[in-house]
Amino acid sequence: MSVNRKKTSLSGRILLSALLITSTVSAAFQVAPVSAAQITARTLTLQAGTTDGGSKPSGVVNHQFNFTVPTTGSIGSIQFLYCTTASNGPCVKPTGLSTTAATLGSETGATGFTINNTTDGAPYITRTAASVTGATALSYRLSTVTNPSATNTSFFVRISTFVATNATGAAVDTGTVTASTANPIILTGTMPESIIFCTGATITTVSGIPDCSTATSGAITFNQLFSPSDTATATSQMAASTNATTGYNITVSGPTMTSGSNTIPAMTTSTAGARGTGQFGLNLRANTTATSTPSVGTDILAISNGTNLRGQPATGYATPDNFKFVSGDTVANSAFNTPGPTNSQIYTASYIVNVSGSQTAGTYTSTLTYICTAAF
């Protein structure tokens, strides 16, 4: 009994001594508070993946992290913890987010890392611990991360640096970044089958493009009275474009110049004008003074190139100073090089009238109808 009491007394003294030493040591060596420093200049940029836009919900994209660590010291690992909240409380992984297929796409500032993506939502990059000088800008791109599935929703990534190579122990530096998924904007519009065609005395361009809204009246008067000794001329214009795969044809229809029962003979074959001869004809070229003074007509504008500009006068109406008029004839088409769609070009139709000395006096008119037909 006495021995037991002595043993108990001895144990008590040892325990008391241990407590005393512990408290003395604790007092002597104050434990520094474990508080990580704040990572600065930190951003998370969502970048497009192979097929998905960077902020697409559930998109497989790249996450680019840029930040500056303030602490000089060893870094063995950096963890990227994906959470629904920014705070240091419990981390709830955003729904739909997946990092298990993530790869380390790029690294700058502190390099030599490989990625550990075993834990979904908490990948970390690791290397043999090596020192990094404070205030160093670092950047890492995690590729093929699957974004959270919620639309227009923010998510947070808590970045922590560790001395340990497996993202354990006390974090050295920490910082939170945030990004948001966003509705992809899907624009849809329809280009319909199109033909833009207009005629008038004149058609002008707006910003270099023929503009049918500028087409003037189709009532056109010849430049002078008809005369056996001179050629009367007139012009009209037309503009045409189409996206028809085989292009367009433009025909002219109508009677020759007529005054009551009197007419001016139409030029049924493409020939040059001859003063003193009854002739009514047209072409789509820039003619010379061989035809009239002043010269009449202009070549097609813009000049065809066989790709997006394909307009051309048709045979019979394509030779300068040669004219023809057969109602129903094709006068132009979009077959330069090969039939196809074409942007708008302006044709100038030149009309000539020559009369014989016996041409009956009167006012002669002809109402011509141009028809543009596109085959899609």
Add this chain to the structure above:
Amino acid sequence: MKTRHHSFTRIASIFTLVAVLLLQIIPISNASAAQITARKLTLQAGVSDGGSKPGGVVNHLFDFSVAGSSVGSIKFEYCTTAAPVTNGVNCNLPAGLSTTGATLGLETGATGFTGINTTTNGTVIISRASAAAVAGGALSYRLDGVTNPSATNKEFFVRISTHTSINATDVTPANTGTVTASTATPIILAGTMPESLVFCTGATVGLTSGVPDCATATSGLISFNQLFSPTDTATATSQMAASTNAGAGYVITVNGPTLTSGSNTVAPIGSTAPGVRGVSQFGLNLKANTTATSTVAIGSELATISNGTNYRGQATTSYATVDNFKFLSGEGVANSGFGGFGGTDSQIFTVSYIVNVPGSQPAGTYTSTLTYICTPTF
């Protein structure tokens, strides 16, 4: 001898009877003090402590009314009870209370109390040079620099008495009254504002109580207002809202292809330029455009307008000119740099899209999936 004794007894009885009768007729005057009325003690915040903070150095404001009398001094005696306790102890000082540093902060009603005696902790006596009549009415005195009792959520009492003497030594005060107050646990509210980005896109983003509400964002499926045509400009709009508390603000980029139909495309506007009908063009801006662009004017300015303080959103240079458009994938279209980069409240950007086509634009349905990315820098 017996006769004398009877005479004495009779005289004593008569005297007693007369005395009893006189006592009934002539009341004895009352020597107790009058009651102070309308009395209260208001605990007021000190330099750094809330008024009821336990152990806080605060101000004690006394308001009360007295009947007309001559007042030379007023005593404030701090106790744990309102009246003397039963064991004969007059007043127990509340633990932690200290009045030795008290000063007279203000006086109204009866003034001229230039003296203050704080020698005895828990007892403060303010005094005049000489007693002066108080007409009666409301008085108030504030003792500053009083250290509250240290117990939490614990009432304490102050016995107020007015005296004719200038040092509160009168045996019978002119007026007395007790007030009470209580310390209270300070309510310490704490909350954290985390790194924040709220960003959304859609055909439209609505407001709730005047504030952009991403919950109202509609689908991002948007059709142009009309068929594409060489003679007119097709238009469409989308909206996006953004706010952040990032110190360096945010940048919004647009990413994606131009309008495409199979192998056919509408050419993106590579540098900022007006729309031209009949020319292949796909572009956007973040402005309120005019009828110079389209028959029906399209777009809206940023709402709310930036002010450089809590609203900093702005379109970037290439997308900030009315009736001028551009589309370059990956380019920043907006940021919170108005008046300097910084955090900003939510604002709604309206993105206007235009399409012009040449006459040869192949027929088809053209689409483009655009991804807007908002990146804050903290």
